Amino acid sequence: MPVVNKELGKIFSDMSHIYQYKNGKQRFRAIAYEKASRVINDLQDDITTFTKKGQLEEIPGVGSSIAEKINEYVKTGKIKKFESLKKTVPIDMLELMNISGFGPQSLKRIHQRLKINNRDEVIKALQDGRISEIKGFGKKKVDNMLRSLKLHKTVEERMLLWNAIEAGNKVLDEFKKMKEVRQAELAGSLRRKKETIGDIDILVTCDEKSRKKIITKFVALPLVKEVLAKGDTKASVIINEFNKQVDVRIINPDEWGSALLYFTGSKEHNVQLRTIARDKGYKISEYGLFDIKTGKRIAGGTEEEIYNKLGFESIPPEMREQKGELDLAAKNKIPSLVTLTDIKGDMQMHSTWSDGTMDIEDLARFVSGHYPYEYIVLTDHSKSEIIAGGMNEEQFIDQVKEIRRVNTKLKKDFIKTGTEVDIKADGSLDLKDELLEQLDWVCASIHTGFTHDNTERIIAACENKFVNCIGHPSGRLIGQREAYPVNWEKVFRVAKQTNTAFEINCQADRMDLNDELAIMARENGVKLTISTDSHQQSQFAFMQLGVFIARRAWCTKNDILNTASWNEIKKFAERKRKK
Ligand code: DGT
Ligand code: CA
Ligand code: CA
Ligand code: ZN
Numbered sequence: 001m002p003v004v005n006k007e008l009g010k011i012f013s014d015m016s017h018i019y020q021y022k023n024g025k026q027r028f029r030a031i032a033y034e035k036a037s038r039v040i041n042d043l044q045d046d047i048t049t050f051t052k053k054g055q056l057e058e059i060p061g062v063g064s065s066i067a068e069k070i071n072e073y074v075k076t077g078k079i080k081k082f083e084s085l086k087k088t089v090p091i092d093m094l095e096l097m098n099i100s101g102f103g104p105q106s107l108k109r110i111h112q113r114l115k116i117n118n119r120d121e122v123i124k125a126l127q128d129g130r131i132s133e134i135k136g137f138g139k140k141k142v143d144n145m146l147r148s149l150k151l152h153k154t155v156e157e158r159m160l161l162w163n164a165i166e167a168g169n170k171v172l173d174e175f176k177k178m179k180e181v182r183q184a185e186l187a188g189s190l191r192r193k194k195e196t197i198g199d200i201d202i203l204v205t206c207d208e209k210s211r212k213k214i215i216t217k218f219v220a221l222p223l224v225k226e227v228l229a230k231g232d233t234k235a236s237v238i239i240n241e242f243n244k245q246v247d248v249r250i251i252n253p254d255e256w257g258s259a260l261l262y263f264t265g266s267k268e269h270n271v272q273l274r275t276i277a278r279d280k281g282y283k284i285s286e287y288g289l290f291d292i293k294t295g296k297r298i299a300g301g302t303e304e305e306i307y308n309k310l311g312f313e314s315i316p317p318e319m320r321e322q323k324g325e326l327d328l329a330a331k332n333k334i335p336s337l338v339t340l341t342d343i344k345g346d347m348q349m350h351s352t353w354s355d356g357t358m359d360i361e362d363l364a365r366f367v368s369g370h371y372p373y374e375y376i377v378l379t380d381h382s383k384s385e386i387i388a389g390g391m392n393e394e395q396f397i398d399q400v401k402e403i404r405r406v407n408t409k410l411k412k413d414f415i416k417t418g419t420e421v422d423i424k425a426d427g428s429l430d431l432k433d434e435l436l437e438q439l440d441w442v443c444a445s446i447h448t449g450f451t452h453d454n455t456e457r458i459i460a461a462c463e464n465k466f467v468n469c470i471g472h473p474s475g476r477l478i479g480q481r482e483a484y485p486v487n488w489e490k491v492f493r494v495a496k497q498t499n500t501a502f503e504i505n506c507q508a509d510r511m512d513l514n515d516e517l518a519i520m521a522r523e524n525g526v527k528l529t530i531s532t533d534s535h536q537q538s539q540f541a542f543m544q545l546g547v548f549i550a551r552r553a554w555c556t557k558n559d560i561l562n563t564a565s566w567n568e569i570k571k572f573a574e575r576k577r578k579k
Contacts, residue, residue: 002046008073011082012037012066017097018085020104035061042357044537048074092119099152100480101145109134123149148480154196155479159242162508162545164190164197167241172202174221175248180210182253187263191317193548195478195511199245201263205253218248255287257302262286268322269315276326277310284310318551337551340544342563345375348420348443348471348503348531349540353399354380355388357536360399361406364415366537375413375566377441377531378403379420379471382430385447390422393435400438416440416566420471422447427460429467436466441573443503443531445471446484453485462491462500468573469529470495472505472512479509488517492524499576501527501561506546507539518553527561527572 016033019026039061040047050056051074056067069079086094093111096102096119111117113134114125125131126149132142159167168186175184181204185191188201206214215235219227226238233250251259262270263286277284281292288300289309299305304314312329316337319325328334350356351363358366360378367376380399381390391399396419403415418441422430429436429444436442444461446454454475461467473491474483495502502521505512510533513521521528530546532539550560557563561572 002048004074005040005043005047008047008070009037009041011073011079012040013098014094015082015085017094017104018089021089021093021097021108032061032063032066036066042536044357090117093117093122095119096122100148101141102148106137106145109136147482151479151482158196158198159244160478160508161190161193161195161197161511161548162542163242164200164244167239167244168197168200168202168246170223170241171200171221171239171246174218174223175202175204175214178214178217180206180214182206183256185260187260188247188265191264192266192320193318193552195514195549199247200239202246202248203251203256203259203263204248205251205256208252211250214250215248253301255300257304257306258284258288258300259286261303261306264317264320266321269320269325272322272326273310280310282310316551318548319554321552335554335556338547338555338557338560338563340547341372342557342560343373343530343543343547344565345373345377345562346371346532346534346540346543347377347418347441347469347529347562348379348505349376349534350380350388350420351378353395354385354390355535356380360402360415361409364406364410367540368410368414371540371543375416377416377418377443379418379441379443382419382421384422384424384430390430391419393432396431396435396439413566418442420445421467423457423461425449425457427457429461429464433464433466436464439466441469441569442467443469443471446475450475450481450484453487455485455487455491458486458491459494462494462498465498465577465579467500468576469501469503471503472507472510472533473502474512474514474517476512476514477509478511483512488520489524492521492526495521495526496524499572499579501529501572504528504530504546504549506530506532506542506544508542508545511545511549513549515549515552518549518555522553522555522559528555528559529561531562 012033016030016037019030019033039059047070050059051071056062056070057064069081073079093107097104097107110122110131114130116122116125126142126145131137132139168190172184172186175181183205185203186201187203189197190200204214211232215230219230219235219237223239223241224237225240228236228238235248237246238244239246249263274284283290283292288297289306290297299309307314307329312326313332313334315325315329315334346367352359364376367373381388383390383392400417403417407413407415417439419431419439420443421436423444423446424430425448444467446457458470458473461470474486476483502513504518518528528550530543530550532542534540561569
């Protein structure tokens with residue numbers, strides 16, 4: 001998303017919160033700013049393309065007053081009204097309002113009753129039970145608030161992988177632009193593609209004499225907010241983006257491999273490797289691999305060289321988590337992990353027919369023009385999803401016609417018909433079998449009842465012979481909502497028996513299945529799909545996130561259904577129908 005859009009979206013959402021917190025009479029303002037915030041967040045083009053042409057008011061949800069504020073922000077970097085409004089609400093209360101359960105209305109009531117006006121006091125009153133005494137704050141609500149607070153801490157302290165990839169690459173590019181730099185690479189958890197990232201680690205090589213210059217240039221970059229530490233070979237800074245730490249280390253070129261291995265981790269993988277090395281008479285450090293007896297350095301330039309000298313084949317960074325990868329590497333049995341280029345199509349996305357922002361033709365032309373896919377499956381929501389504009393059976397029949405029309409225009413059978421059908425509370429589906437039977441691909445998902453055990457609901461969906469896949473199976477949202485309880489062993493056994501695939505959903509805050517559940521699915525012989533669940537243009541790029549999860553789950557091409565041609569996928573669906 002363009003940076004200005006992101007900033008304005010946040011400001012308008014804050015303004016809406018302030019109006020809600022302050023005064024009931026300002027309700028219409030609160031609603032207008034909330035809407036403007038959403039619209040700007042969904043906007044694909046940079047808002048400045050609209051300000052330049054004077055076309056702001058053509059954006060739905062943007063009236064003259066909001067347009068004026070957008071222009072002011074683009075021109076001056078500030079909105080005066082927001083600056084003065086901000087002074088009327090304590091800043092840490094404003095931050096709290098973004099956490100689920102801590103809406104402006106709730107915080108206002110807490111303020112009125114307990115006269116507290118800062119974050120720490122609110123948290124304390126939650127924990128010591130004072131808030132439970134306020135009307136409307138029952139046990140369930142308070143528990144929920146405590147839980148979201150805890151979840152929120154994980155994203156506050158760590159970053160979503162997607163955000164870390166974007167921020168990390170920005171910093172990395174700055175190093176790659178410096179002429180003194182020979183090699184630069186991301187290390188740490190970001191190289192292993194963990195779902196959240198604590199800090200960003202970067203390794204750089206150069207001639208010894210250029211070290212100081214590189215550090216000096218680095219800490220002076222505009223993206224650096226604060227310098228925490230600075231030496232001859234390393235620096236730690238806080239960057240503006242996400243307010244997160246970046247650790248940079250400068251390495252001798254001939255120590256590149258040993259340093260990369262050391263600083264990629266995981267620590268557990270390194271410890272195991274070091275123990276094995278010692279048993280074989282070697283010492284391993286960030287400076288190289290050494291023969292203990294002679295003290296001679298025998299490897300260190302590349303990671304591969306070190307692994308090989310110790311009797312292992314190379315191990316992809318995503319596998320370095322001490323889950324038995326060294327045993328496999330010793331037997332030359334590291335699987336050939338799935339890659340982004342293996343993906344032949346995207347299996348879940350939404351158009352304007354439900355809650356997506358692109359109409360079917362634009363969407364198909366965009367994907368077909370930007371991604372090397374053979375097919376995409378359109379999976380708009382079913383009728384229970386009222387807020388998401390879910391569709392009934394008749395509308396799906398109309399949509400199938402529209403898909404045929406667009407495919408004819410594109411002169412290829414690119415768009416497959418499908419749905420993301422709701423699994424209702426009793427496990428039944430939100431659309432009739434007679435409709436599902438007519439679609440190419442049916443993904444079934446849970447969108448309600450996130451606190452219940454959902455084992456039986458998922459099993460019931462798997463047992464419908466028209467359901468091909470379970471979407472975002474665990475229901476978690478990183479930093480916002482925990483996964484609901486499920487007996488996964490049982491569910492995956494049924495999935496295997498019924499020929500039902502499970503999705504790895506690539507949305508940045510979902511990443512669902514996560515790596516551990518994907519391992520369990522694979523071990524149970526369940527086929528996986530990797531899909532972006534795109535609602536707007538920019539989200540098709542999330543595909544790589546799902547591939548990273550699959551790689552962390554040791555998946556090969558064969559484990560992932562959408563590495564196959566559509567003919568194969570059709571056969572997969574037909575096998576279930578014939579069962
Ligand atoms: P994070 O930042 O919490 O997401 O996780 P990492 O894995 O990036 O951890 P970080 O940034 O503390 O350190 C980067 C890498 O450096 C880590 O993956 C392995 C290596 N490392 C750091 N401290 C130690 C240590 O005490 N022993 C060993 N063997 N390696 C370490
Ligand atoms: Ca790190
Ligand atoms: Ca670090
Ligand atoms: Zn969904």
